[in-house]
Amino acid sequence: MIKGKEVNVISRPILYSFRRCPYAMRARLAIQYSQVPVELREVVLRDKPADMLHRSPKGTVPVIITPANQVIDESIDIMLWALKQNDPDGWLRDDAESLIEQNDGEFKAYLDLYKYSDRFPDFPAEHYRSQAEGFLKRLESLLCQSPFLLGESLSMADMAVFPFIRQFAHVDKAWFDAANYPKLQFWLQQRLNSIMFAQIMEKYPKWQPDTPGVMFGGG
Numbered sequence: 001m002i003k004g005k006e007v008n009v010i011s012r013p014i015l016y017s018f019r020r021c022p023y024a025m026r027a028r029l030a031i032q033y034s035q036v037p038v039e040l041r042e043v044v045l046r047d048k049p050a051d052m053l054h055r056s057p058k059g060t061v062p063v064i065i066t067p068a069n070q071v072i073d074e075s076i077d078i079m080l081w082a083l084k085q086n087d088p089d090g091w092l093r094d095d096a097e098s099l100i101e102q103n104d105g106e107f108k109a110y111l112d113l114y115k116y117s118d119r120f121p122d123f124p125a126e127h128y129r130s131q132a133e134g135f136l137k138r139l140e141s142l143l144c145q146s147p148f149l150l151g152e153s154l155s156m157a158d159m160a161v162f163p164f165i166r167q168f169a170h171v172d173k174a175w176f177d178a179a180n181y182p183k184l185q186f187w188l189q190q191r192l193n194s195i196m197f198a199q200i201m202e203k204y205p206k207w208q209p210d211t212p213g214v215m216f217g218g219g
């Protein structure tokens with residue numbers, strides 16, 4: 001037994017998160033679903049905690065620090081980490097990779113150009129939007145075949161992708177609602193109406209160093 005010495009031991013994994021970040025949303029969705037207990041620390045991106053930056057110098061959220069001091073700082077890896085511990089409804093899927101790759105690569109790049117089109121005045125917003133639509137068309141065609149992206153039940157693909165479609169829809173909600181993506185609109189609305197989405201979008205104050213974060217996930 002160590003006496004008279006402060007030992008920095010954490011009992012549950014720490015999740016550095018930012019409520020509105022779509023990458024952090026997908027991580028929280030997987031953690032909430034798998035019921036892995038974590039201590040959530042709400043981050044403000046312009047004032048990131050020193051401990052987070054020390055553990056993960058690239059400075060993006062979400063980040064998990066496990067009790068064994070393992071650092072997981074890619075949102076898909078956090079999803080996999082949670083699902084490998086508990087996956088009651090079979091969200092883990094080998095065939096999710098190609099969709100997630102297109103989402104995180106090409107689609108996210110066009111989404112940013114569309115969302116921040118005033119910073120990229122070479123083209124109007126509609127130009128960037130129509131480039132992003134390539135991915136929407138792929139999703140719409142998948143959802144014409146089955147209620148979820150990879151078949152008859154929810155999978156990590158749905159959960160990894162929908163926070164980004166939500167962001168896309170919010171750039172011009174009236175346009176999105178009127179566009180010819182009926183299956184995608186329904187699928188998005190279902191995800192947004194879910195209890196799980198409400199649970200992961202709860203608001204927390206900014207985490208202050210040397211204070212406990214919020215219990216999240218399970219337990």
Ligand SMILES: N[C@@H](CCC(=O)N[C@@H](CS)C(=O)NCC(=O)O)C(=O)O
Nearest residue numbers: 021022023045060061062073074075
């Ligand atoms: N590839 C990373 C991307 C995460 C990411 O870019 N997160 C944004 C917030 S949505 C971030 O932390 N950006 C850093 C910043 O704005 O300072 C992942 O999947 O976790």
